[in-house]
Amino acid sequence: MAAPRAAGPAPGPLLRVMAECEQSRARAGELRLPHGPVPCPVFMPVATRGTAKGITAAQLAALGCRICLGNTYHLGTRPGPELVQRGGGLHGFMDWPHNLLTDSGGFQMVSLAALAAVTEAGVRFRSPYDAREILLSPERSMQIQNALGADIVMQLDDVVSSTTGGPRVEEAMHRSVRWLDRCIAAHARPHHQHLFAIIQGGLDPALRTRCLQEMTLRDVPGFAIGGLSGGEDKHHFWRMVKLSTDLLPRDKPRYLMGVGYATDLVVCVALGCDMFDCVFPTRTARFGSALVPWGSLQLKHRRFARDFRPIDAACGCPTCRRHSRAYLHALLRSEPAALHHLTVHNVAYQLNLMSSIRESILARRFPDFVRGFLSTMYGPRERVPPWVLEALGAVGITLD
Secondary structure: OOOOOOOOOOOOEEEEEEEEOOOOOEEEEEEEOOEEEEEEEEEEEEEEOOOOOOHHHHHHHOOOOOOOEEEHHHHHHHHOOOHHHHHHHHHHEEEOOEEEEEEEEOOHHHOOOEEEEEEEEEEEOOOOOOOOEEEEEEHHHHHHHHHOOOEEEEEEOOOOOOOOOOOHHHHHHHHHHHHHHHHHHHOOOOOOOEEEEEEEEOOOHHHHHHHHHOOOOOOOOEEEEOOOOOOOOHHHHHHHHHHHHHOOOOOOEEEEEEOOOOOHHHHHHHOOOOEEOOOOHHHHOOOEEEEOOOEEEOOOOOOOOHOOOOOOOOOOOHHHOOOOOOHHHHHHOOOHHOOOOOOOHHHHHHHHHHHHHHHHHHOOOHHHHHHHHHHHHHHOHOOHHHHHHHHOOOOOOOOO
């Protein structure tokens, strides 16, 4: 593999760790970013094309969101980085005064596999809009992300499904390391945009360890754990997360990509992760599902037709303050506004969950928080998924 190259000096450490759980690996901190500090652990809503589906940027900010995601592949294809740059970068284009992270476009190797072919040069896509061919190389990914102007940018990695095995996983891991070096070399704004590496290696501990050893030699501001949360068995999932946090630097952010289920968030904070993203809260809202501490409510169900309670009486979001389950049930069959109201609630639920987790770490009571969360979500211990008990036990948290 190529010799590591420096990403360029930064004005100071990106992460300030403020408290650590004495039993588990959970930690509370702050990301020091150009558009203001971000408390962590943090969940980042996904604004693929410059907007999160079903909610405005102003509403996201009002809920307390201080960082969200944009998608390099989609924004780079339409409307294009040049137009976004003319609009003041992605911050100005979407009227977002807070922090942004852009992914590299690598995930589309999986989600748009039928349109993509991977070579050492990069990923060759057939545009879903006009069928023209597009080469997304590490250099082009960085060029697009530099133009978009996000506060955190991601390397282009060679992504394979988490259920894939065999030689393709090893090939993707080694190529991701080589592509990281190309991204570092091509990064034109290292003093303004923090470049994160993405750990690959599938579900193979030896491959993931090798990738971690190689990538942590590179002087990048943060690291993401990639290639998971794609349908693999949860017993494999948590072990790969723990292996990664075991070997990642303590003083740099750890971003677990694509994770958004409430239980997964709590467990993976216990395993030592700081940052998360997922389309789950906005996507599940579009199916009529409202997230609550005991699971979810499918508000299309007829049992809610005369239920005049809020979704969650303990939630202070605009939807719960103003609308009943009965009202939302009545709208869901025909009115898009219902999906908007549910999206606001679901995003608020995720942000409030992360805030509660952080407060419990700062107050030195995170293990008690975990026990309370699981009791509310699942009830008796025997109903808690075995993988959750195993993962938490591996870092010193038991339910006994």
